[in-house]
Amino acid sequence: VVVAGVSDPRFDRQVRFADLGAAGQARLQAASALVVGCGALGGSIAMQLTRSGIGRLTLVDRDVVELSNLPRQVLFHEEHLGAPKALCARDELARIGGPTKLEAHAEHLDADNLAQLARGVDIVLDGTDNLATRYLVNDYCVEKNVPWVYGGVVGAAGLVMPITPGASACLRCVFPEPPPAGALPTCDTAGVILPAVAAIASLQCAAALRILATPRERWAELEPRLIEVDVWNLEARSIRVSRDPECRCCGAREFEFLDAPAEGLAISLCGRNTVQVRPAAGRQPTDLPALAERLRASVRDLALQEGLLVFAAEGKRFTVFRDGRALIEGLDDAVRARALYDRFLGS
Numbered sequence: 227v228v229v230a231g232v233s234d235p236r237f238d239r240q241v242r243f244a245d246l247g248a249a250g251q252a253r254l255q256a257a258s259a260l261v262v263g264c265g266a267l268g269g270s271i272a273m274q275l276t277r278s279g280i281g282r283l284t285l286v287d288r289d290v291v292e293l294s295n296l297p298r299q300v301l302f303h304e305e306h307l308g309a310p311k312a313l314c315a316r317d318e319l320a321r322i323g324g325p326t327k328l329e330a331h332a333e334h335l336d337a338d339n340l341a342q343l344a345r346g347v348d349i350v351l352d353g354t355d356n357l358a359t360r361y362l363v364n365d366y367c368v369e370k371n372v373p374w375v376y377g378g379v380v381g382a383a384g385l386v387m388p389i390t391p392g393a394s395a396c397l398r399c400v401f402p403e404p405p406p407a408g409a410l411p412t413c414d415t416a417g418v419i420l421p422a423v424a425a426i427a428s429l430q431c432a433a434a435l436r437i438l439a440t441p442r443e444r445w446a447e448l449e450p451r452l453i454e455v456d457v458w459n460l461e462a463r464s465i466r467v468s469r470d471p472e473c474r475c476c477g478a479r480e481f482e483f484l485d486a487p488a489e490g491l492a493i494s495l496c497g498r499n500t501v502q503v504r505p506a507a508g509r510q511p512t513d514l515p516a517l518a519e520r521l522r523a524s525v526r527d528l529a530l531q532e533g534l535l536v537f538a539a540e541g542k543r544f545t546v547f548r549d550g551r552a553l554i555e556g557l558d559d560a561v562r563a564r565a566l567y568d569r570f571l572g573s
């Protein structure tokens with residue numbers, strides 16, 4: 227493959243980095259990546275990949291820019307408030323220039339459109355804020371033998387795991403089942419700071435550059451690791467993770483998240499200005515008292531009643547049931563409702 231522009235002075239310092247070199251840069255400029263989510267992690271990853279000169283970058287995000295995004299979502303400015311993140315991100319990245327072809331989709335990634343959005347990509351990067359999407363991406367990437375890099379951040383700490391199907395553990399080798407809806411803190415309940423986002427995004431991006439620069443037959447040399455970083459307490463751990471032969475996904479090759487019907491997860495209830503959101507199939511019941519404790523500081527009018535939890539946030543009224551189902555009143559946009567659900571319940 228002949229790639230124009232590798233001797234480009236733009237990439238001089240990067241090519242001088244011997245572990246990447248001209249060969250690695252050429253591979254990078256011939257490569258294509260899908261970044262799922264263009265918010266905090268996704269925006270920072272997309273910026274780094276574009277500046278590094280990746281050949282093609284596809285962005286997907288369902289949400290719009292809000293004021294509370296600006297302290298950590300590096301691609302957005304006040305002028306972007308209310309506009310779709312994917313399109314703002316694309317326009318902002320285009321200003322960097324360079325060889326990267328940019329493509330943006332303002333939609334919710336699900337089992338129906340993932341294959342189309344990920345067609346022909348060499349790697350997928352996780353910039354999402356929800357677990358359902360990560361298990362879906364893991365299924366897809368293991369099935370199609372596409373590497374992906376998991377990343378998650380809350381508060382001042384986060385996790386990164388590069389996944390090279392066949393050579394490394396997959397997400398489900400390490401975390402076999404997604405936790406019940408509302409079981410984990412989210413950035414909307416526990417907060418998050420930019421240094422943590424930047425650290426996790428950088429580790430994800432470095433892992434992606436290394437995978438893309440390394441020929442597939444040498445992926446076994448990339449030691450599979452789960453990296454945990456806390457930028458506030460200045461702690462980091464790198465844990466060697468191995469494949470679980472019993473893994474439902476990469477062992478038994480059961481792709482239940484990919485096979486689950488995507489429709490019906492968020493349904494606008496006609497004429498009621500309310501959307502019903504259901505968690506992904508097979509979740510354990512939600513511990514409503516524990517969820518109430520986690521939400522207490524970040525929402526209003528919180529009330530725990532028999533079998534349901536109600537609260538108000540972002541000008542909407544939420545009613546959460548024990549099965550993880552929620553009614554969100556005050557809007558009729560199902561995609562927006564799904565995004566709010568994930569933010570407060572962390573599906």
Ligand SMILES: [Zn+2]
Binds near residue numbers: 396398399400469470
């Ligand atoms: Zn696995």
